[in-house]
Amino acid sequence: MEQTLDLPPGYTLVALREVGDAFAHGCDIAAEAGAGTLVWVRRYDLVEFAVVLEPDEPLKSARRAFFAGINAVADAIAAHCPPEREVSFDWPDTIRFDTGLLGGGRLAWPKDCAEGDVPAWLVFGVLLRAADIAHLPEMQAASGVSLLSEGFELVDTDAIIESFTRHLMTAFDRWRERGFEAIARDYLERLPKQKAGEIRGIDLNGDLLVSGPAAGGPPQRTSLVDALEMANWYDPQSRGPKFG
DSSP states (O other): OOOOOOOOTTOEEEEEOTTOOHHHHHHHHHHHHOTTEEEEEOOSSEEEEEEEEOOSSOHHHHTTHHHHHHHHHHHHHHHHSOTTOOEEEETTTEEEETTEEEEEEEEEOOTTOOTTSOOSOEEEEEEEEOSOOTTSOHHHHHTBOOTGGGTOOHHHHHHHHHHHHHHHHHHHHHHHHHOHHHHHHHHHHTSOOSSTTOEEEEOTTSOEEEEOSSOOSOOEEEOHHHHHHHOTTEETTTTEEOOO
């Protein structure tokens, strides 16, 4: 029997073989496939998937859907991890488990979409290291973590994706009912502060705003778009999360 996922109503599963690229394929089919299409690559060493979204606001602010997505990933990991373990973020897209680099998220949109136009689609993609890679030097491997090395069961890797789809729906419901501030608050709770007393927020365009404890001067701004383009957690050569 072929492996599959149990997804809630509203999602359509597209399964790829091991050599597939969920994020790239999601971008390729997004315009035709439509919202709720979840592209999943069947492989044992990575949890790899991407979901197509159809926002109803201009690209400039629609990119904030990234935070709903990465919150949903963290909630799904937390729901299946051993007790008293911590899921945290590095701004904006790196996912850490007990401080070890586990993976991250990515976001794509149509290249010809202007900031003030509503994009036809967004694609939110995720890669998490499921299993350790045996051929890596021990010191290099030690700076990253995998789900299986951190006490997860093999069955949890698929369950995390299934859980993500439900948490994502909940996140967008919270956004509609309580505004984006509820999403920003959840995200910032998992983003460690650099200095005690700093005040943080996420701007309308998704940028990180940080003010010192003493009022005075504009907040320090860190670009969401620039950081997503850098994808510091991602190794394009191995097409997976970096170690470190």
